[in-house]
Amino acid sequence: MTRVDKQEFENTVNTYSDMMYRCALAYCGNKADAEDVVQDAFVRYLQRSPEFKGEAHKKAWLLRVTINLSKDLCKSFWRRNKSELDENTPSKNGELSECEIWSAVSQLPQKYRVIIELYYGEGLTIDEISRITKVKRSTVGDRLLRAKQLLKKLYEEESV
């Protein structure tokens, strides 16, 4: 294990924190939880000081940790036993609802939101998403398609 120096830490924060935040937001569905997840992910990065084979490896590791921590948070007792305030959800958030497609995506079930974020948001390939989320390649493709169909349905309902 090598110690993460300050410069490296700053570079990592500057390069990946936005991406991790968007991923956590897609998973958790609200800003406060997403911010907590990103913070915890960086704490883990500092604690573990993992050695990476390259930037792609580092990126995948950080995304994987972000997703794991998001899952943990969503499974937590506190999370399961609290009511969501409307204004905390992306679809109801004034800032985000300006973008129709964003609002529509935020209405999708969690498993679809994450795939949409990684594929369209972060530009990952199906194989990369499969490795990071540990979901079968074909399932990733299926979810992506299903997500697009649901979005289409949402738009059609909207227009009716």
Added chain:
Amino acid sequence: MKNIEKLLENEYREKLGTMKYENKSKLFSIYEKKERKSSKTRTVIIRRTAAALAFALIFVGGTSALAMTNPEVMSVFRNLIRASAPGVELSDRNVDDIEDRMENFHVRTQDVPLIMDSMEVNKYGETIGRAFTTFDLFKVGASGDPDDPTGYVYRYDLGVLENYMLLPEEVEYLESSGLMGALTAPDLNSQVKRNWVYVFDREGMNIIGKYIFPTGFKTNKQLEDPKVAAAFSPISEYNKYNEFVQDRIEYKRENGTAPEIGKVALDPLPTEGLNELANFDFEGLPPLSDDATVECDDPEFCSIIELITTGQGTDTPHAWARVICYKTGSAIFTIKEGDQEFQFKCTLFVDGRHYNVSWERIK
């Protein structure tokens, strides 16, 4: 399905590009705390640096936080401020001071021969920077989103990037003058898919041209794909761009006025020499497994990055190919799995100021 695809590729990505993690300063304090535990001697230095950094982050955010703590960078920044607002000095201690001094800063800097649009410093940017070491070239940019008025300044010969916040008046000006969006061209990290920039002259707000990058711009993430990176040459892109800029400057020097930009803006999008990322949908297929393959009959039309299949047993069978198109036009795509074979005619075409795709099953 096509419209959804387009919305996700464009609007969704664009919106995502404006979503930033706002608490980077908090993360730096985490580092500081960790360091304090490991070394008392270093604590004071780190705390001071972190405090300065926290300040910088409040103001600039992102990668420029590093640059703001660099004396050389600060010196460049200070000179820019002096040039743009004589008599005004940059304070690195007060956010309000800095914001005051930022007014109209990005377009009035007389030291700057050329100002072009945004691009985050990164591997790609540095490469371009090296190609421009003989030019005193800056670029500035803004996110283009009034809700996220972030700007950038980058000096190629020093390889320095600065971020700054646009003032509300600046945003208003840019919007009212129709320039919001003009300053928003290729930001490699925001994933905003634009492929053009306005070029300004040294006097400030005089636009001397609008340059459309013929092969489009690729985001960092796209460039991580070896196939995309191999097909895309930033240096040749920027050489073309530079020729365009020099022509425009020459024109203005000889004629006293800038060339008509309306004409430039209306130039049709190129149909060849592209590196356009596209998805072709193969609708109406039976379920396909991961073993399915796809081939394109014209290697000069595109190269295939991946075939995405939705798997066996799904109730909504479907597949699509992610490709890099090198030109507009059509090609035949053949999808095979076992003894099954399907064919689609896929087309890339110019649709106004964008490229669009269509597909039609032929077998």
